[in-house]
Amino acid sequence: MIYNMKKAFTILSMVIFGGMLVYNCEPEPDSLGEQLFLDGAAEGNEVAYDVIAYNMSNNDSIRSDASKLGMATIGAFNESQFGKQKAAYYTQLRLPAYDPDFGAEAIVDSVVLVIKPTYASDSVTTVTDENYVYPDGAVPAKQVMNRYPAVKYGKTKANGGKLTVKVHEVKEFLDGYNDIAYSNKIYEFDQLNPIGSKDFDGFVRSIAITKDSDNASLFSSEAGFRMLLSNNLFQSKIIDKKGQPELKDVASFIRHFRGLRISVEQQDGYLVQFSPSTVELLMYYKSLDTGATAKTQKKYTFSIGNGNVHIGNYIYDRAGSASQTALTGNKDTGDLQLFAQAMGGNSIGIRFPKATIDKLKMLYQNEKAAIVSAKIRMYTDQTAWNKYPKPSLMTIVQRDLDLTKTAGNQVTTNFTEDLLKLSSTPNFAYMRAYALDKNPAYYDFTVTQSLKNIVEAKPGEEIDYSNKYFKIDMGNFLQSSTGNTFAGYQFTSRAFSTDRAVFVGTDSTNPDNDPSKPYEIKLRVTYGKK
Template identity: 40%
Template sequence: MKLLPFLLMGVIVLNSCEGDLDDLGSQLVEGADGADQAYSIIAYNINNNDVIQSDASKLDSVRIGNFEEDVFGSQKVSYLTQLRLDTYNPDFGKNPVIDSVVLTLKPRYATDSLTTNTTEDYIYPDGSVAAKKVVTTYPVSKYGRTKNGKDKLVVNIKVNEVTDFMGGASDSLSSNKAFAIGSEIGSKSFNGTINSVVITKDSDGTELVNNAVSLRIPLDKPFFQDKIIAKQGNQVLKDAASFIRYFKGISISVDEPKGYLFSMAPNDAGIVIYYKNDVTATDGTVTRTKAQTTLNLGSGNTHFSSIIFNRPTDYTTAMGLAVKAKDLDKPEVPQFSVTAADKLYMQGMGGSSIGLRIPAGTILSLKKLYKENKVGIVSAKLRLFNDDTTWKNSYRKPSSLIVRQNNETGFLPDMTELASAGYSLIKTANLSTENASYDIGITASLKKIIEDETYDVTKGKDFIVNVGSYLSDASTGLLLGQAYNDRAYNPYRIVLKGTDINNLGNAGEKILNTSKVAQLRIIYTKK
């Protein structure tokens, strides 16, 4: 019977999906021998030097674009990739001449606001065929500024040749690596929408064109005539090793500095070269005949995301006081020096992370409660609040975070031990408002520390937090691991309230439950 309140609270806390669990916890321990208590913690920024691994092994998706806002500054993201012939030592026939070259991209798009435009009296230009044309348009999913006043923001997508060899697909590449970019070989004015096109012949309903939902960018015909078609029989087209050193790759980027970032799956891109050649019949008749060849931009090629930042003064000042990422995981220095920050900057794609330290004094007092008063921790979480004095815009806030313990490479114990109890690492509240908050569930993690008699109580405990989501196996749905996440292409950012730096002497002490500084929230009761 004495254990019943404890078990009941555990079940409710672990299975609830609400963000305001503390009110519930207070009701459960009210009048009982327990508490719902907040403690201040030491919160600090982590400087990742605007660099992250961004090669093919990290790019389930890629971002393209150029975005700027006042707090984190500007961010230009270009996508570079190798390309390969679909067939080596190709035979393009006699007198091959290119009609067109098209780069096809498949950005992520929303399906709930499509529009359809039908042209019943369409004339298909190749042969002047009477036909019907149906164009279905979808808005591309974007992060950033999508309008210029009341109008859709139109950006210019550029395609350039890469003139440096990009290496092998298994090579590790950092986002700040510079590859030489050559001449522009294509461009398209982009209004933020993509479409599918179906053209059917009026006479019998035969499909003349069926283009899936995509963004089609015309490329320079003379460039590809000289680069590919004219090299028929040349060694540079005879094998993959020769080809990727001859035609080293392409870069896709956006000009406009204050636009948005959009995403696509890198393996969905491709280039098709449409051409005509002479075909001679047995009677000697020569006919110009359509043909095509494909350049493969998918898996097996080196993919690379180039990310360039330009930071404002407040951000660079904060990073000057931040812990350097390289100094985080050093077993020989388990308690590194940090500078508490009142503003916490978090950004994906190589931007800053944050650290949350539960001070040694707090751990010592909780150990004493556990040992002397026999308390049981029912719920423990690190709670963070949006800094509404700094981050007060309408950009979408991160809905998920990546969390690990310092000097640990695996998931938090909570993620493995409590998974079957409906555990959620991150619980959010009010994300669409300036009062947004995040709860990081660390019940099992903290219990291990408190109940471990060998834990060095002169040391605090650090949790490292990044913007991002964990990736899961497509067939099983299971998370792949701590290192498998979308940080390399996650565009979100936020500024959170940190430590009250005017009262650092009280770090780790009990605070009011209504406080909005970075904090540890604990619900406990007597066993």
């Protein structure tokens, strides 16, 4: 079972809205129009029709600021289809209270950064040390350490399963929590002088230390990855600034200590994720209390999570990869292969060609064939994508290009007509995934109402569909924290989903239902005749 951190960083949850997305082994007809099949009232026919499917470039950039970043990603992954991706994470830190008093003669003992990657909680290795000696006071104790494998995407055994995590001080102001930031921007940081470096071996660990004498707790930590940061930096930037303007208020402090950048050294390996709201930064120091003659150890906890800037930084190098030439697709005739990648990578566009709509209108007008169900079926490419995990979550929205506008935004985006009008229908699912453990897997996207609106429009109410299209992305729609509804078409996990896949696209030379090419993307329409 995959463990996901419960503390949400944004107001959105990644919980799937009930029934809207389903993983199934067998296809199911939409409940829309299913009454036509009851008691043999209609003859059902499913026919595959052409669509135009093409690659859509997003310029390898996406909004990745605090309002979009449900999970932070670090790592590097290089493979032949999509090329190289490196992911880093920027964050601010703040003081829990301003104008702090650290006591007299304060000296930093250690600074610990804790990140908590998602991990498999049902795969644990426990190591117990009955003869452990707690270093502060040489206290006889017992240490119990639980080790869990982190969830990884990519080449999990590359570099011996290790990534070298590096932390740098940010030198450029990161703006405010509510400001927009994009994933391809690299903020200035001190590249030559990392303030922390440690190998991550692919596992997270929880630790519990108890006294031998009375079993009292001396130390405990949740499962995570802990690394030391520079004592000197925090001595000069924090402790030595006691009473000075830099620590007096939040505006001064975030310009004095502008933030941290967390990244990896390697150019290939895997991606790992953690919740920004669970990152911890602890400073241990010793100082003299008033009237005391000996220094005592103290702990100072910085504020990292809510209210701080969080930015995902994703850098791509697609040279020599299969997707290099697919960044800009052919929206007129379609592309043979479709490359979809989250975190700013490609999207997939799908249009209804005139020939398909004309055929369906003829059926409706001449044979009284009503559309019962319509799905866009898309298969993973058997040869190009058969090694890495297949996505179980994707989104689909409808877009309308208004050519009458001469300025401003010409494209309107929204949920599909099916999501807008039919989401409360029993058994409705905007997408179903099939055979994810097989090759190829395939996906059905429900477009019944969207197609019916075009094909079955009354005279005088016809829809100009020539500039309408669907856009498919990796990730899932996020649910509002206030109820069982999606927060909006623009709120998805696309900014931090690690998924990617190659799909079979449009072959403009292939006639309908050519049995030699069974995996081409198609519109599959079930219609009934009374």
